[in-house]
Amino acid sequence: MSDNDNFFQRVYEVSRLIPYGRVTSYGAIAKYLGATKSARMVGWAMNASKNDDTVPAHRVVNKQGLLTGKIHFQGKNLMQQLLESEGIEIVDNQIQNLEDKFWDPADLDI
DNA sequence: CCTGTGACATAAG
DNA sequence: CCTTATGCCACAG
Numbered sequence: 820m821s822d823n824d825n826f827f828q829r830v831y832e833v834s835r836l837i838p839y840g841r842v843t844s845y846g847a848i849a850k851y852l853g854a855t856k857s858a859r860m861v862g863w864a865m866n867a868s869k870n871d872d873t874v875p876a877h878r879v880v881n882k883q884g885l886l887t888g889k890i891h892f893q894g895k896n897l898m899q900q901l902l903e904s905e906g907i908e909i910v911d912n913q914i915q916n917l918e919d920k921f922w923d924p925a926d927l928d929i
Numbered sequence: 930c931c932t933g934t935g936a937c938a939t940a941a942g
Numbered sequence: 943c944c945t946t947a948t949g950c951c952a953c954a955g
C-alpha cells in the first residue's frame with residue numbers, strides 16, 4: 820500500500836459507478852484513467868479488489884464481453900450468476916447483446 | 930535496479 | 943477456432 824495507490828483507487832471508483840445491469844471493459848476503464856494500454860493493470864486492480872466488497876468486479880469483462888475473470892471468482896460460475904441476476908444474458912461465458920449492456924465511464928451522463 | 934507476472938488488446942499463422 | 947507472440951504498464955519480491 821503506497822500513497823500512490825491512486826491507480827487502484829481510480830479503478831475502484833469507476834467500477835462502483837457501473838450502473839446495475841451494465842458492464843464495462845478493462846480497456847474502457849484503463850482509457851478513462853488515461854492508461855489505455857494498461858488494461859492489464861485494471862485487471863490487476865480488480866484482483867486486489869477482492870478485498871473490497873464495494874467493487875462489483877463481476878461487471879467488468881474483457882472487450883469481447885467474455886467473462887475471462889470468472890476464474891478468479893470462488894464459484895464455478897458465480898460471476899455469470901451475478902450478471903444474470905442483473906438481467907444480463909450469458910452464453911458460453913460470453914455476454915449477449917453486449918452493445919446493449921455495455922457501459923463506458925465516459926457515458927456517466929447516460 | 931532487475932525479473933516475473935498479470936482478470937488485456939491486438940496481430941499473425 | 944486455435945495457439946503464439948508482442949506491447950503495454952504497474953506492482954511485488
